[in-house]
Amino acid sequence: MDTNGLTIASSNYESPDSLIGNSYRFRPYFRDAMAGRTGRFYAVGVTTGRPGYFISEAVRDAAGTIRGVVVVKVGVSDLTRALPQSGDLVLVTNRQGVVLASTAPALAYGTLAPLTDGALSTLREQQQFGNQTLSPLDWRETAPRRVSLDGTAYVWTQADLAQEDWTLHLLSDLGDMRREALLWVAIGLTFVLALVIASTVFRASRLRRALTLSDEARRQLEQEIEDRRIAEAKLETARVELARKNQLAALGQLSASITHELGQPISAMRNYLAAEEIAADALPGQLNPQLSGLADRMQGILDQLRSFGRVGGDGAGPFDASEAIGDAVQLVRHTAKEAGVALSAEIEAQALVLSGQANRFEQVIVNLLRNGIDAAGAGGAVTLLAREEDDSVLIEVRDTGAGIGALTMDALREPFFTTKPSGQGMGLGLAISAQIVNEMGGEMTAENGADGGAVFAIRFPTGDQTGE
Numbered sequence: 288m289d290t291n292g293l294t295i296a297s298s299n300y301e302s303p304d305s306l307i308g309n310s311y312r313f314r315p316y317f318r319d320a321m322a323g324r325t326g327r328f329y330a331v332g333v334t335t336g337r338p339g340y341f342i343s344e345a346v347r348d349a350a351g352t353i354r355g356v357v358v359v360k361v362g363v364s365d366l367t368r369a370l371p372q373s374g375d376l377v378l379v380t381n382r383q384g385v386v387l388a389s390t391a392p393a394l395a396y397g398t399l400a401p402l403t404d405g406a407l408s409t410l411r412e413q414q415q416f417g418n419q420t421l422s423p424l425d426w427r428e429t430a431p432r433r434v435s436l437d438g439t440a441y442v443w444t445q446a447d448l449a450q451e452d453w454t455l456h457l458l459s460d461l462g463d464m465r466r467e468a469l470l471w472v473a474i475g476l477t478f479v480l481a482l483v484i485a486s487t488v489f490r491a492s493r494l495r496r497a498l499t500l501s502d503e504a505r506r507q508l509e510q511e512i513e514d515r516r517i518a519e520a521k522l523e524t525a526r527v528e529l530a531r532k533n534q535l536a537a538l539g540q541l542s543a544s545i546t547h548e549l550g551q552p553i554s555a556m557r558n559y560l561a562a563e564e565i566a567a568d569a570l571p572g573q574l575n576p577q578l579s580g581l582a583d584r585m586q587g588i589l590d591q592l593r594s595f596g597r598v599g600g601d602g603a604g605p606f607d608a609s610e611a612i613g614d615a616v617q618l619v620r621h622t623a624k625e626a627g628v629a630l631s632a633e634i635e636a637q638a639l640v641l642s643g644q645a646n647r648f649e650q651v652i653v654n655l656l657r658n659g660i661d662a663a664g665a666g667g668a669v670t671l672l673a674r675e676e677d678d679s680v681l682i683e684v685r686d687t688g689a690g691i692g693a694l695t696m697d698a699l700r701e702p703f704f705t706t707k708p709s710g711q712g713m714g715l716g717l718a719i720s721a722q723i724v725n726e727m728g729g730e731m732t733a734e735n736g737a738d739g740g741a742v743f744a745i746r747f748p749t750g751d752q753t754g755e
Contacts, residue, residue: 288311288317288358290355292310292312292317292356294307295355304334304335309333311333313412313413314413314414315328315413316342316358317343317358319343320358323353325343325344325488326341326342326343326344328415329381329451330413330414330417331415331416331418332417333417336418337362339362340484340487341358342487342488342490343357344492357491359494375457375458375459376389376457377389377455377456377458377476378394378455379456379480380399380453380454380456381452381453382452383406383410384398384400384402385397385398385416385421386398396416397423401423402421424437428443444457444459444473445457446473448477448480450481451484455473455480457473482522490512490515493511549585553586556582557582557586560574560579560582563575603642603643605641606640607639607640608640608682608747611648612632612634612639612652612682614649616652619660622657623660623669626660626663627667628663628665628666629667629668631669631670632671633672633673634671634673639674639675643727648723650723651745652684654717654720655720656671658684658743659684659688659743660686661688662686662689662741663687663740667687667688669685672685675749680747680749681744681745681746682744683742683743683744684742685736685742688740688741689740690736690740691733691734694733724747728747728748729745729747730746731744731745732744
């Protein structure tokens with residue numbers, strides 16, 4: 288823009304809604320830049336009708352005289368998608384109480400309280416929300432940390448984003464455990480928002496400087512921008528993984544509570560059955576086979592829940608993966624024989640050294656082999672391959688079953704997700720295995736085999752290094 292606020296150049300100059308020729312001297316970010324300050328302002332575009340976050344800087348000549356203003360608009364359509372989709376309401380409001388973003392899109396541009404005449408006059412002058420209608424929401428504070436919205440009562444937690452004078456509101460009606468977990472997510476989101484805004488301000492400053500840089504410097508700036516995009520992608524991956532770990536931690540606590548409460552009654556039931564069998568001089572499981580089978584099944588479920596709730600502990604260290612894999616294969620050979628499945632293993636002769644707990648690693652191999660046997664069915668085959676490759680240990684379990692179809696490893700590793708018929712699995716095997724592999728610093732993948740069936744692969748860094 289020139290010093291009168293008229294747009295003289297724009298990145299969308301070839302678009303039908305080009306900004307060239309439009310005057311924006313009424314915007315606060317223009318006035319801030321002309322005063323020599325960095326301008327920051329959230330608004331709905333007057334020309335495009337799309338919301339955005341505007342960053343402005345003055346453009347000066349060699350003598351320091353302000354000759355115009357450069358403005359960067361960052362679209363905030365991703366702001367709503369960045370909010371946690373947990374089933375609870377999340378709102379982001381400005382200092383006037385106007386909702387800028389929400390997990391419930393219908394609440395956007397609503398107000399937590401009626402706006403004063405002065406606030407309405409300022410909004411009309413700045414055209415901050417364009418043609419959007421700002422309607423008061425049915426919002427009432429009923430008690431400390433309690434609000435009512437549209438007649439529904441919520442637990443209310445808020446966090447301030449001081450740099451932008453925004454407030455993040457978390458509305459939840461769930462139990463204490465879930466509210467605490469979501470509060471951490473909200474705090475993390477506030478940090479992410481602050482990081483995005485700080486990064487955007489930095490980019491705008493670099494863009495202003497780029498107007499006078501050489502071609503070589505511009506290429507360096509483009510590389511920095513690309514590096515930032517890669518960093519943002521890694522940040523999103525880390526955020527997703529953090530949410531997954533929080534979910535697994537909550538489920539682990541729930542599993543530990545269930546096993547603690549039900550373990551003793553089930554043990555007592557099995558002891559009573561054993562006492563009756565001894566009194567009747569009957570073989571184990573023969574006096575009341577139905578009840579014995581139910582007790583065994585409940586004990587098996589508790590064992591899976593106990594394994595899911597357990598994290599890595601003492602006893603970790605270097606071990607020979609070849610020996611652990613061999614033991615796992617021997618454990619499931621009888622299962623494979625009864626199912627009519629051909630089981631084979633090709634293990635590299637040299638020692639495959641990993642770092643972790645050998646018994647938990649063996650549990651991973653047993654889970655994968657049993658899943659492969661179930662998938663292959665009678666007449667099928669399961670093959671295990673283990674070898675050292677590119678400074679890592681690669682283990683593959685292949686079966687001749689129906690494959691995984693369009694499913695991904697992220698879906699398969701979700702707790703309680705299973706493709707088996709009801710009563711034949713809880714969906715914890717792969718969740719437990721993925722958790723153990725992650726603790727050992729490895730990575731698990733799953734894909735359809737080239738000749739049919741499924742291929743589950745685990746890759747670990749080798750654990751025989753002796754340096755620090």
